[in-house]
Amino acid sequence: MAGPARRTVVRRDETGRRRAAAPRRAPASSSLPELPAVSVARGTVASTTLLAEPDVDALVLPVAPAAEEDDGVQPRAGVADAAVRYGIDLGDLAERAGLTGAAGEAHTVHLPRASGAAALPWAGLPARVVLVGTGSGSPRDLRRAGAAVARSTRGLRRVVTTLGAEGGAEDARAVVEGYLLGAYRHATRATGTPPEPPATELVVLGRHPESALASARIAAEASWVARTLTVTPSDTKTPAWLADQVTRLATGPGLSVEVLEGDALAERGFGGIVAVGGGSAHPPRLVTVRYEPVGAPSAGARTRPGAAGRHVVLVGKGITYDTGGISIKPRESMVAMKTDMAGAAVALAAVLGASRAGVRHRVTALLPLAENAVGASSYRPGDVVTVHGGTTVEVVNTDAEGRMVLADALSHADAELDPDIVVDVATLTGAATLGLGRQHGALYTPDDRLARSLEAAGQDTGELLWRMPLVEDYRWVLESSVADVRHVPSDPGVGGGSITAALFLQRFAGDRRWAHLDIAGPARATAAAHEVPEGATGFGARLLLRWLLQLR
Structure with a gap:
């Protein structure tokens, strides 16, 4: 910025x-609450080192509704890699939780810590895995999925997600826009002081252009204002x-x-x-x-057709x-x-x-x-x-x-x-x-x-x-x-x-x-x-x- x-x-x-009428320097700050941070990280769930960082509190994975001839939800980007890396059957967890994959649906799996000397497969990885429904995968449904991430991870430090990884820039924009919109909380005072600590930082895994995140942030900021x-x-x-x-x-x-x-x-x-x-x-x-x-044409100057x-x-x-x-x-x-x-x-x-x-x-x-x-x-x-x-x-x-x-x-x-x-x-x-x-x-x-x-x-x-x-x-x-x-x-x-x-x-x-x-x-x-x-x-x-x- x-x-x-x-x-x-x-x-x-x-x-x-x-x-x-003299030009003056703008105030350094406003009374508006600050939007949470969002960034892009290249890589996949299988290869990224992010999941081993101590301030990453959750991994968020997308699931979609099953086709008519299938049972259960359908895994999306990163779910198979996460199942291998964590050593757990995420599909079975989703089925037992009754997930349908509907847009905005979210279920958090809290993984236990080891007792004694036994080592669990997910040792050193985030102890929360959040399964989020993406519905049809349309921008509307991905915005809802992003908002569900904000609601289900509120109060955490950093969250890594593969939402939108299978699509293009517009999918990434929708996820991030939904996340930022869902992270908004009405201020408790007219000064704009948020009612709780700053919202969770979101890290999006994939090869997304920074411009998609920037445009999502500008749009969400307009709604926040x-x-x-x-x-x-x-x-x-x-x-x-x-x-x-x-x-x-x-x-x-x-x-x-x-x-x-x-x-x-x-x-x-x-x-x-x-x-x-x-x-x-x-x-x-x-x-x-x-x-x-x-x-742009100066004020008072009529814009020509085709300009x-x-x-x-x-x-x-x-x-x-x-x-x-x-x-x-x-x-x-x-x-x-x-x-x-x-x-x-x-x-x-x-x-x-x-x-x-x-x-x-x-x-x-x-x-x-x-x-x-x-x-x-x-x-x-x-x-x-x-x-x-x-x-x-x-x-x-x-x-x-x-x-x-x-x-x-x-x-x-x-x-x-x-x-x-x-x-x-x-x-x-x-x-x-x-x-x-x-x-x-x-x-x-x-x-x-x-x-x-x-x-x-x-x-x-x-x-x-x-x-x-x-x-x-x-x-x-x-x-x-x-x-x-x-x-x-x-x-x-x-x-x-x-x-x-x-x-x-x-x-x-x-x-x-x-x-x-x-x-x-x-x-x-x-x-x-x-x-x-x-x-x-x-x-x-x-x-x-x-x-x-x-x-x-």
Whole structure:
């Protein structure tokens, strides 16, 4: 990893003046927990000397489901060599343990120590052998296998595995990515201190390119960033605190940060952000993170068709806590609302990952940050708010605050940033969760090619999207007699709440190539499963990073 980069941080005060524009050195550290170490070692189980090293606590071996005509599980890379080297029948152990080889299944064999002068065949070798199911061997199943390794070896020092050894770079990447994602634990304090000692170091046996491990680490780190910020309690995570975290984290090559705050927001026309944040003691912010790859066109220069790079704007909803405002939520619905800025965390993680991965496109992340609180100056149902660009919006429900701040950011992107593609990501509607559950994000776009590329990135990363329709016949429900548009339907019986929210946002993207990701369901998990932790999942960070890397 390159050392801290020099970048420019611009912060505008209540008068709109630039408070600090000189380049400065990035902080040496951030508040994020550190990912465990992963390395590649050439060799096989039969030949490697690693297994005799005293700090190697376990050997992890892959097994797969049996074919229809066979009984038991099928051994994969290294199992036969391990059986010879250890002098034990691993197939018999797997059968007695009832293993099926399903992806993510894991069984640990604890080998006994010798008593007296007798020497056992495995003397000097790791006393733990972990059998892990790889399922079909697809990237999804190998990610699950990697996550199972993380869960079953937590607290050990070093672990050696042959998972992915039979495949290519993509298999190795999936195993390592799953391992790093599964090793994540939510921090116990806002400083990011891990709840236990650093995770186990993983050593992958085989002839894998280092680039596969590096790309897996960058992708997993994006999820770690999004998860850690999203799970931080809102008594710490004010808009100001989150803006400061962005400044601390955006230290990579080509990154710069601008923070807009105070009266400057109103003066620049960001009426939606000001209205939503007006009821809180913690004032709102608009944070812009820019990534400029080497050789990219300068800001403001239109990218020519066929040129190497594009300008992509990612817009992330950043409601640091959502009470619902005057249209207050029930208590039960508020409990998870520290995660209502997951979209901003995902957009930030993607642009940071773009810098780490050397994405060849210009990427700008717009993060409108506000706390939707109940106060004397809260915006109200019945208000008419003028958002960026001069559009007037009739407010019907102050709990539909996310689309208000996104309207500002989308309009700003269209009018002033000249992007080739705009993608917004938000925990926007409960309707998306009702329709798609917690396994898929809702994807809205009128652009078929853009939809296919985002869906493909979702398939590659396991962060799945389901394309939803922008139903033209529903647009009339957003008509208003007192403003240009209502932000929620005039007739609550129409339904399609996720669709009408997308239709509202579409008008602010102008004629740009645009997509909207409603991640209200998969951004939060009620229970841990495979590489996904309970609580904040970071859904969308790896998807967007993979999409940026594949974008042509």
